[in-house]
Amino acid sequence: MFSRQLFYIHRNIFKNWSKMSTFAQKLNPITGTIDWVVQDANYDYHQEIARAAFADMLHDTERNQKYEQALKIAIDKVHSNGNKANVLDIGTGTGLLSMMAVRNGADSVTACEAFKPMGECAKQIIAQNGYADRIKVIPKISFDVTVGEKEDMEKRCNILVTEVFDTELIGEGALNIFLHAVENLCESDCIIIPQSANLYVQVVESPAAQNWNRVKDVFCDEGKLLLKVPESIKNCAGSSAVHDIQLSQFPRTSFNTIISPTPICTFNWSSSLPFKRLHSIETRIERDGKAQVVFMWWDLQMDCEGKVLLSCAPIWAHPDGRNKSAEEIPWRDHWMQGVYYLPKEIDVKKDEKYIVHCGVDEYSLCFNMENVKSNVITSTLDPPVCNCGLHISFSRTRIGQMSDSRRIKKYVALFEEHLDKDSSILVLGDSFYSALAAVKLGVKKMYFLESNKMSRGILLDYIKANDLENIKIIESLEELKATDLSDVNVVLAEPYFTSSILPWDNLRVLYLFREIRDQLSRDVSIFPKKAVIKAVPVHFKDLYKIRSPLDTCEGFTMGAFDKLIERSSKVDDIVEAQPLWEYPGIALSEGHELFSFNLINSIEQAEYDGSFNIKSDLVCNGIAVWIDWYLTDSTKSNITTGPISPVVVGEKIDWDMHTRQGVTLFPGKLATQIDFSFRIDFKEGNIVFKCN
Structure with missing residues (x-):
């Protein structure tokens, strides 16, 4: 009720302005709070477009050309039998397949697109390419398309073309889509593209x-x-x-x-x-x-x-x-x-x-x-x-982190060197189960902050399976603030939080530490001791395509689509998370330190403007960002979320397979220098990284 009232207050204050903008709730992963942010009125669908990475499909030349080859074969076959080629394109997207059908002699083309912004975009693209009078775009899902006089389609199609596949082939509902279309929208001898x-x-x-x-x-x-x-x-x-x-x-x-x-x-x-x-x-x-x-x-x-x-x-x-x-x-x-x-x-x-x-x-x-x-x-x-x-609470990436031998060995070494029978430990973070090994090494007591209900259940299973004692589980920050922590002399974090998406989101550990700093002794030790945010300019072999404009695709103008992607990209985060080990990239300079944090005495705000000096003739089409956690003052204690071997200019970067890195993608630039700005505000929990 309160949030609804707050919305109406804002709406009345900004009555005219809200015709273009609206307020939306967004989780701040660093503070853990729900913030109100101003967004474009069409924020939801713009974000959907930005994150769908439609452009990748249209950059897939083989896919495009083989669909057109199949269309030409089908249209020629229908014509050779003395019939008109009536094509139905389900999920037309940009209208590409429909335009290919017309280009190859289709007599009529009907395209359906349920996602309204894409349907409008398809109409614009079709008109820009001179096919507005040849292709009928229906803003419906195929299950709602009707056939008959004065209906969506005058008659059933004899060629059906669609691309409704995903990694699992049938995950987007292909079985039901084809079944319904064959029974309700297609002639008995309809040619299906693809066939099988x-x-x-x-x-x-x-x-x-x-x-x-x-x-x-x-x-x-x-x-x-x-x-x-x-x-x-x-x-x-x-x-x-x-x-x-x-x-x-x-x-x-x-x-x-x-x-x-x-x-x-x-x-x-x-x-x-x-x-x-x-x-x-x-x-x-x-x-x-x-x-x-x-x-x-x-x-x-x-x-x-x-x-x-x-x-x-x-x-x-x-x-x-x-x-x-x-x-x-x-x-x-x-x-x-x-x-x-x-x-x-x-x-x-x-x-x-x-x-x-x-x-x-x-x-x-x-x-x-x-x-x-x-x-x-x-x-x-x-x-x-x-x-x-475990498998329903955490991503595959997170489970991989829990199983990462290099990571586990460094934490065990930390426990053996810095903890003893007098250690009273506070564990911050989600699902840091390996921290329980410290109890087996003989520490005095452990306070374990675990705010996720499912994860708490797993934590209890670990405690029971290992017959562990002297562990107090704390369920929330509020409960932690109400707990007597005067005996705590070590704060331990992995750090990992289920709400984190980007590498620096796990700096929530710093926010939590600040919230309880006054409850702890002055000489408390905290591990990790330091966090360093780093970045490197990259020439990605392929990844850039998911955000790259098309201009044209198989000879068709795609200006309207490029504009839609550009508008949609502005409402989404500039830096996105990607498992970069899956996407080959060449380093264009050495790794660059953006900011270093001392976890005990960190600053509230910081601004840093700098430049990457490009040391290669390859175009730069992305900047990769990650964070290194130093458990101790030794560089050997470093747990990286980025490259697992030194970054060498002109060579492929070897990324950690158990984390997702941040990356900002852009059209390729041939430059000797790329400027950037880095802003951090821990009070508000905001970190912004931009490239010019």
Whole structure:
């Protein structure tokens, strides 16, 4: 009620101004508070456009050209049978496929687009290219399109074209969209583009990938067990959610193939496919090992003659891999590869026969394996369900951090060197379970701030599984402020918070420390001691495309789309989070220190203007930003969220795989210098980084 009243007060005060702007609530990840911010009146859909990265699809030349090839084949075939080519384009976006259809001789084209801003943009683009009288744009989802005299479509289409796919192929509702269209919008002999899709699987042993799914016991350097993972977590089947990554960037040395890439099921889009079904293949194991992970991708048979194939395979399995170099294999971010974690890892022997199962429902996939000798008849496959809380509480990135041996070793070394039986510790942050290892090393007492309810449940499981005592769990900052902390002589943080998105959002630990500073003794120690925000100018091979203007696409003017993207980008954060290990980039200068924080005696506000000196002839199309945490005064104690090896000008940057870095992207600049400004206000919890 209060928030509604506040909104009306603001609306009355700024009555005229609010025709262009509005107030919106936004979580401040550093302070943890909900702030009111002024936004464009169309903020919601502008942000949706900015974060959807539509431009990436339109920069996908292979995708565009193969769709057009399939359209030409279909239109020519319909014409050769003496019929008019009536095309329906579902989810037209910019109208690209509709314009391709007209260019290749379609007699009528109907395009539907449910997202109103994109529908209006499509109309503008179609008009700019001279096709306004040839293409009818309907602002509806395809399920609401009507057929008949004076309806949306006068008659059913005999060519249906659509791109409604994601990493899982069917995650955007492709099964239902095709089924409804075939039954209600298409003629009986309608040509569907694409015609069909094939799913492929590769079963591997990969401890590196398994780090994103399973957490590890904590040991000291001598091999003594300090903290064991609760059985509820060890035995959990995990989450069914796909982990989509740029699999071509996953190191080939990080996995061993148990079952080579093989097709497991086919989707024929013109037939009625049941939404829930099981596909199975029998195959032989290729090597001894553990079956842990399933890599998945798909391809599209685009045309009705079987001539045009569009593959999303990683480099090592791509059908063009023999004829093209890795650099020539098309890059796309809208269709990545999927990683699925088997509910239980399976010990396998070479030449054993196994059945690989693929369970399909309306929107998702799941996988499992069983030995042929088990004589178990599997008729259905339900997706795994997390019952331990870990897999539904934290991202794959966060689980990877919990399993990162380098990170864990540095914390254990810190515990052994700086903590003893007289240490009374306050732990700040979310899900810092490995801090419990300090209790096994004999510290006096531990206060553990854990504000996330799910995470508290996991914390209690850890405490119970390890028979730990003298731990007080505190559920909120308010409760912490009301707690007597006079005996605390060590404050310990990872730092990590579930609300964090950008690297510097975890500076919330500094905000929390300030809130309770007066409750602590003057000589209290805090770890980490220092945080350093760093940045480097980068030449990204492909990532820049998700924010890059088009100008033209396959010969069509895209000015209206570029303007829409530009307007939408202004309402979203300039710096976005990306797992940069997935996106190759060349360093154009050494790493640059933007700001350094002493966590005990940090400042309230700071401004810093500077320049990156570009030391390469490559264009700069992005600035990467990260934060380094120094647990102690030693550089060896550094836990980085950025490069894991020294940044060398002109060479590929080797990024940490267990964190997301910040990045600001822009059209390529050939420059010797790029200016930037950095602003920080800890009182308000605001950090701003801009490049000129």
